[in-house]
Amino acid sequence: MQIGSVIRKYRKECGLTQEEMAKRLGVTTPAVNKWENGNTNPDIELLAPIARLLHISLDTLLSFQEKLTxxxxxxxxxxxxxxxxxxxxxxxxxxxxxxxxxxxxxxxxxxxxxxxxxxxxxxxxxxxxxxxxxxxxxxxxxxxxxxxxxxxxxxxxxxxxxxxxxxxxxxxxxx
CATH class of the missing domain: 1.25.40 (Serine Threonine Protein Phosphatase 5, Tetratricopeptide repeat)
Structure with a gap:
């Protein structure tokens, strides 16, 4: 799953709008929209704050899976x-x-x-x-x-x- 899809999925699960997420991260609403649509990716410095805001790990945010069952x-x-x-x-x-x-x-x-x-x-x-x-x-x-x-x-x-x-x-x- 692409990072934008992960962000969209967990943002919705948290009940946040794109605007609310943008405010909490100190970015613009169009930036969040671009991430979710796969047009751009968040800056590396925002990855940890995004994961914390969405209550997920960085591994989940980045769709990193070391081992599969x-x-x-x-x-x-x-x-x-x-x-x-x-x-x-x-x-x-x-x-x-x-x-x-x-x-x-x-x-x-x-x-x-x-x-x-x-x-x-x-x-x-x-x-x-x-x-x-x-x-x-x-x-x-x-x-x-x-x-x-x-x-x-x-x-x-x-x-x-x-x-x-x-x-x-x-x-x-x-x-």
Whole structure:
């Protein structure tokens, strides 16, 4: 969620008008309106006062989520599966790139996204599978750095399979 949407949502929950919020923060009403419409963002010095005024944390204001619950990960992966089926590989890949940026600290999600896209490449769900190799490999390597040994193991296993498939493809091309 964009910061403007977060501000609008919590401002309304607090029962504040844009004008009231502006007065309390010492800014103009059009400034608050521009934030909520996504035309501009608040100055960094206003982030803490905005969060306090809206009774939310800075993490909530900035839509920062370090870890997702298993249920949230499962929901996103299910959504990804539906996208693959309905919208195809390329659109799902673009969606996945955005999701991994949004939840860049959730390595379990990133690993599962990489595995699903890797499987899509193997099964021929995309036209040019090699063009996705670099990103999928980067995700596996990134997840390999996780502090959780279970996630490291999954990433190492997936990365090994990835390289083994690449080696076999290379050998087949050179026969």
């Amino acid at each position: 298993d249920m949230e990960i499962e929901t996103l992966i299910r959504q990804m599966g539906d996208k693959l089926e309905k919208e195809g590989f390329e659109k799902t890949y673009e969606w996945a790139v955005q999701i991994t940026k949004k939840y860049q600290n959730c390595n379990m999600l990133i690993w599962q996204i990489a595995v699903m896209l890797d499987a899509g490449r193997i099964t021929g769900a995309c036209g040019n599978p090699e063009q996705y190799d670099e990103q999928i490999n980067a995700w596996y390597e990134m997840v390999l750095q996780d502090e959780n040994e279970e996630i490291q193991y999954h990433a190492a296993d997936s990365l090994f399979g990835f390289y083994l498939r690449k080696k076999n493809m290379w050998q087949q091309k050179n026969i």
